[in-house]
Structures are given as structure tokens and as C-alpha cells.
Amino acid sequence: SSPVKLFSAGGSQPLPLTLPHLIVEIGESVRGEDVYIVQSGCGEINDNLMELLIMINACKIASASRVTAVIPCFPYARQDKKDKGFFDIPVDNLYAEPAVLKWIRENISEWRNCTIVSPDAGGAKRVTSIADRLNVDFALIHKERKKANEVDRMVLVGDVKDRVAILVDDMADTCGTICHAADKLLSAGATRVYAILTHGIFSGPAISRINNACFEAVVVTNTIPQEDKMKHCSKIQVIDISMILAEAIRRTHNGESVSYLFSHVPL
Numbered sequence: 001s002s003p004v005k006l007f008s009a010g011g012s013q014p015l016p017l018t019l020p021h022l023i024v025e026i027g028e029s030v031r032g033e034d035v036y037i038v039q040s041g042c043g044e045i046n047d048n049l050m051e052l053l054i055m056i057n058a059c060k061i062a063s064a065s066r067v068t069a070v071i072p073c074f075p076y077a078r079q080d081k082k083d084k085g086f087f088d089i090p091v092d093n094l095y096a097e098p099a100v101l102k103w104i105r106e107n108i109s110e111w112r113n114c115t116i117v118s119p120d121a122g123g124a125k126r127v128t129s130i131a132d133r134l135n136v137d138f139a140l141i142h143k144e145r146k147k148a149n150e151v152d153r154m155v156l157v158g159d160v161k162d163r164v165a166i167l168v169d170d171m172a173d174t175c176g177t178i179c180h181a182a183d184k185l186l187s188a189g190a191t192r193v194y195a196i197l198t199h200g201i202f203s204g205p206a207i208s209r210i211n212n213a214c215f216e217a218v219v220v221t222n223t224i225p226q227e228d229k230m231k232h233c234s235k236i237q238v239i240d241i242s243m244i245l246a247e248a249i250r251r252t253h254n255g256e257s258v259s260y261l262f263s264h265v266p267l
Contacts, residue, residue, distance in 0.1 A: 004253045005030055007059075009039035009051050022047065024054045030064040036249050037067065041075030042201070042224040049075055068252060070245055072223035073199050078171075092258045094248055096198045096221050097126075098265040099239050101133055103219060104166065108194065114164040115139050115190075119181040127168050137163075141181050154184050161189030171199035172220075175206040179213040192216045199223050200236070207233045 007026070037059070039052040052069060059067045104111050111134065118127040118140040131138035139158020165185040172178055172195070182193045193215055200220030202210075210218050210233050218233075220226060221241045230236045247266035251258050 003032075004034045004036065004249070006036045006038065006249065007055065009037055009048065009055055022051050022054060024051060024058055026055070026058050026062060030059050030062050032063065032065050034253050035059045035064040035067045036070055036253075038070045038072070038245070040072045040223060040225075041077075042073050045075045068249075070249065072221075072241070072245065092248065092252070094244060094258070095262055096239070096241060096244075097130060097133075098261070098263060099221065099241055099244065100168070100196055100219075101130065102265050103196070103239050104130075104134065107217075108164060108166070110164050112136065114166050115158065115160045117141065117158070117160065117165050117167050117181070117185065119143070119167055119169050119177050123169055126170070130168060139165075141184060143177065154180055156184055156188050159188075160185050163190060165190035165193045167193065167195040169195070169197050171201055172197045172218075173201045173206065174204045175202065175209045175213075178218075179209045182213050182215055186214055194219065196220075200226060200229070202226075202229050210235055 005028075037052060037055050039048055039055075041048060052071075056067050056069065104114075108114065114134070114136050116127045116131040116134070116136060116138045118124050118138070120143055121140055124138075124140050127138045127140065137158065139156060139160060142155045142157060144153045165182075167178055167181055167185070169178065178195050178197075182195070185193050194217050195215055196219045198221055200218070201224065207229060215235050217237050218235050219237045219239060221239045223241065226236060226238050230238070243266045244261055248258055248261060250256075251260070
């Protein structure tokens with residue numbers, strides 16, 4: 001097979017304000033090679049997305065045999081829930097669930113006496129999968145919204161009394177929902193409350209809300225850099241998913257199945 005080369009996007013320097021567009025320069029030959037470009041859809045999303053597209057184009061012009069984008073946090077996914085049928089190229093969706101299960105078993109001593117909770121009905125499939133693999137109960141919170149990012153009322157469906165409650169969601173932005181959910185779980189008799197999120201966006205008042213909330217910990221993956229947020233919030237903990245991405249790249253390069261990663265965490 002062709003050699004593999006891995007590039008990290010995000011290091012390009014913008015031109016002066018008179019020419020405010022990005023310059024991308026591939027510093028070595030990629031001719032005939034299998035190229036992987038890692039770019040997370042966070043921060044200045046539009047700039048990062050354009051940089052990724054320019055890098056892909058540069059590699060194709062330089063005669064790379066194949067170019068694969070590795071996007072830990074897919075931009076604009078909140079606006080379009082479907083991907084199958086909308087891409088005319090192969091797309092592999094990776095899951096953080098195996099890493100989440102590993103973290104729960106290693107960091108929550110009472111995990112056998114826990115309830116996995118979805119903060120909304122849309123996450124029911126996610127929490128039932130985790131609860132089944134841990135052999136514990138699950139619950140969900142039905143929320144009624146006045147408008148986007150504002151929750152009017154929450155109703156807990158399930159039992160958390162005298163149990164550790166673990167909120168699981170795909171992402172948290174302003175954190176209003178998960179903080180209200182934590183209060184609801186404590187008032188329903190939960191002994192402790194954790195939140196585990198795949199993508200921690202943490203915009204606006206999020207950090208202040210987490211600091212004032214009753215969480216034991218708010219756990220996120222490093223699909224989005226969290227170093228600055230952790231300086232201002234000691235409750236934030238990070239699960240490293242770099243090995244999942246590395247194994248996905250290795251398997252894709254070698255033509256192996258990626259579905260193994262849906263249930264295993266590579267060491």
C-alpha cells in the first residue's frame with residue numbers, strides 16, 4: 001500500500017488584514033501517499049473548515065493517492081442530523097461510547113449502583129445502550145422549551161433515588177439543560193450527579209453555570225481543546241480519544257474494518 005502521512009490543520013498563519021485569507025503550504029511531498037488531515041470543527045468554525053478544504057485541494061493537486069479528513073467534532077452537525085445519502089464519498093462515524101464506559105468503570109466506584117440519564121428524549125437510544133452494557137438502569141428527562149437554549153419545564157421518567165446519576169449527552173453548549181437536569185436529579189433523590197459529554201462546546205455562561213451546579217464532575221472528550229476552560233473550572237475532566245482516531249486511521253489505511261472501534265477502546 002502507499003505510504004501514509006498525517007497532517008494537523010490549524011497551524012496556518014493568516015495574511016495581514018489587507019489580505020485576510022489563509023495560506024496553506026504542504027511542507028513535504030505527498031505524491032502517491034495516503035494523506036490524513038486532522039481538523040476539529042471548533043473555534044473559528046468557518047475559518048477552520050475553509051482551511052481544511054484548502055489543504056485537501058493542495059494535497060490533491062500535489063498528487064496524493066488519497067486524502068481523508070479526520071474531523072473529531074463535525075461542524076454544523078446540529079443543523080443537519082442526517083449524513084447517509086448526503087455524501088457521495090465514504091463516511092465513517094466514530095463513537096465515544098467505549099471510552100465513556102471505560103471511564104465510568106475506572107472512575108466511579110459505585111458505578112454498579114448508578115442510573116444512566118438522558119437529559120432529553122432524543123438521547124434515549126444512547127443511554128439505553130450504555131446502561132445495557134453496564135447492566136444498570138436508565139432514565140430520561142422530558143423537557144419543554146420556550147425557545148432555543150431555554151428550557152421551561154423538566155419531567156424525570158425513571159428512578160434515581162439513592163443512586164448515582166450519570167447524565168450522558170452528545171454535546172453541551174451553554175449548559176443550561178444539564179445544570180437544570182442535575183438539580184432535578186438531586187431533588188429526585190440522587191446521591192451524586194455526573195455529566196459525560198462527547199463534545200464540550202461551553203459557550204457563554206457555561207463555565208459559570210457548571211461552577212455553580214451540583215456536579216461531582218463534568219467529563220468531556222478532547223474533540224474540542226479544553227485547556228483554557230479547565231483553568232476556570234476544576235469540575236471539568238477530559239477523556240483522551242486520540243487512540244480511537246489513531247486506530248481508525250490505521251484501519252482505514254490498511255483496509256480493515258472500523259466497526260471494531262464501536263465496542264472496543266484501543267490501548
